[in-house]
Amino acid sequence: MAPAPGAFTVPPDTLVRIAATRQRSRDLDLLHAALHSRRLVLFKALLARVGREDLPRDARAAFDRDWRLLARAESPAPAAARRLLDHPAVGGWIVDALNASGPAGLAAALRPLGGIAAGTALRTGARLDATLSTTGGALVVPGTGVQNARTAHVRIRSGPRGTLLTPVNRPARSVLLRPDGRGAGAGWTSLAVLPGSAGRLDDLGTGHALNAQVRPRPDRAAWLARWRAAVALLESADPWRAAEVARLIRSVVPMTPTDDGSSSCTLRAAPWAVHTAFPDTARRFAEVLVHELAHSKLAVLADVVALHHADGAAVHRVAWRKDPRPFDGVLQGTYAHLALADLWARVAERPGAAPAARRTARARREEYRAQVADALPVLLDSDQLTEHGVRFTVSMKQHLTSLGSGSNSPYALSDSLSRDGDVR
Template identity: 30%
Template sequence: MTSTAVIELEQSLFDGLAAGGGGAAAIDALRAAQVNKHLQLIGFLLERWPGPASERDAVVEALDRARRSDPARFAEVIGKPLVGGWAAIAVRAALQGRPQWTDAAQLAALAMVAGAATGVDGEATIPVRDGHASVPGLGVALIDAYRAVLRVRDGRLKVHSDGVEVSARAEHEDARWLPVRRLTAADFALELDDVDPYRHGHHVPPALRLPSAEVATWQTLFAEAWDLLGRHLPEREVELRAGLRTLVPLVEDGLSARSATIRHAFGVFGLTRPPSAAEFAVTLVHEFQHSKLSAMLDLMPMSDASDKTRYFAPWRVDPRPLAGLLQGVYAFVGVADTWRALREVDALTDEAQRQFATARMQVHTGLTSIEQSPGLTPAGRALVGQLRLRTDSLLAEPVPPAIAHAAEEANARIRRQWTERNGADLN
């Protein structure tokens, strides 16, 4: 169960992505590459199946039948973001010589979900973790057992165990079924996944099941944030619509909002509930920038992994490797661009001016260090060249002199503090 397709970005798509944008066509190309990657990882795992060969062969047959039945819907299921999260975790365990049956059996569950999407009947044994039987992308059934059977009949999924039957229906919640919730705005929807067993890896624990009232608050903020993007950054809204699929709520510390993107999972990120619609909009753009660059890195290296130089990043207190600094600069180009556009909102103008001035100065500082690095590959240099053009256009935007001066002073102060903390400049 592998893919031999070679995915390459057309030059025009690369240039758009390299400048910090891209458009729907570029995002579609990145998503196609992720499907290809997921299939390759699945093939790797099937070769190292930790259970009976007959069980593995049944999974291979179910996946192949689903793909032949409806290739487009099959790709949509296999390309889901948290499939990438699961695959990375499962492959890491296999490489360490510790393949887990629960990881392998998650693939059996995924095959049944693909079957339901493509009209293929079947059944498979799936794991039950702490009373939760995962149906990938749809939710979890609450089962008092160690294993269960996930069955597909006429496009409907049901979990069976010891005479208990639980219907796995999206957006239908009962005493035994916890579906993945959705955040909606206009004709767009995102999954708000607080149940998937492979949703961790963000350096902050994922939140447990959110109360309905909390989900309602997320919904209100998301709808307002999406409206801001649609009215003031339509090109960003198009990108997000094309590629962002899932949000994972993270545990809150009561001090500050946090967000993070998993390197191997395109189109998903974790976050605590943003304090405002504007911050939500900025966070959506910020973290999707990380997803875009990570997906590009799956296709081409941007930096030399042997380069050990460490750099100053205005948004971090620790010295950063070149790859980390490049990620930060790429993400903050999106942050600066978002605050630039939000200056048009009367209630946000003053705050947006300050945030825009700060973010563009941070991008300029980080990008200048990258431009001086010998560790960039040819693709990395092409990316940086496009980022410089975009950054210069941001620097050319008029900002009140006092705000621009304050951003420059803040940047210099942070650099002094960083030097005091880390010693002499490393770059």
């Protein structure tokens, strides 16, 4: 595995553009490079933990085998491998493994590494011939799909033309995966492509720990139809924002609302994945996509630049949540709501909009502007921001001002984003 690059420097103008929620392509390149560097650090931390843990002999042998396979799978095309290694589900898996309890917990958490190696080989065309362990009889290939092998081991044979997965002692359940990720064979289920993007609908339960769970499957057709409608709304109102969604979101993971009422969230370990309950309207879905994508961008940025030095005490009140929030939650929420204020400002001013639609969009813009304006003093009047954090927050304030203001409106949002969570 390639060494992690050195420390990243974020130019002031890049910080300002990201703060305004509408960064340039080169700014995203920096964020992607930073995410990859962080991912390599986590892989090395995992390797170090395995080295010092008293694992069962068979678990250690399986890890050593899968680690070597991953290195071999990466070597023919490191750039292609990088896209798999940076997948949100892989980040979630590494953190779960690092947090696993004791040798037994770590041994169980390490099993999906073989599927990561298989997914990497699929992207690089590496030639592999090895036997992998399954988890509960299933082999997860992140970002691609799940093989219900119904056996403890699967033989993988891969090359430039694709990957053959053959359950040991069950050759009739072999699966052939093409380099484009499409698969065919008994027991294989692909992740559905989110139309018009490189992302996938992860409705198979693999979105975090890479362990396919047995649970009722969501209505895939309904999710894809709602995605199409949401992206169409964004394209008609804000083509730039629609292109950002299509480019950056790697997966949409269906979830059930949490105990605190949140219906969507972003996992800090898995940026570019949107975890959400089924949105009741296309507009609601569009808002969730923009909201959670903002969380991902800020989560990646915060791994590069220290924006504050506050602890995790939940002591701050904000307009979009009933419960007190930690300082980082205020910063994250302010940024996400600024992205929504920006979206509705552009919807309100789009050419050809009907007067009623324009009034409604301005009302939504004003609600989000008010929420951001209410939270900015919490940030700026504190002594918790770093120099970079001050520049970032002042830039948010300047962008909020640039969005304009309107008169008090009788219109209110019926589905306020108070149901959405911060980064976890």
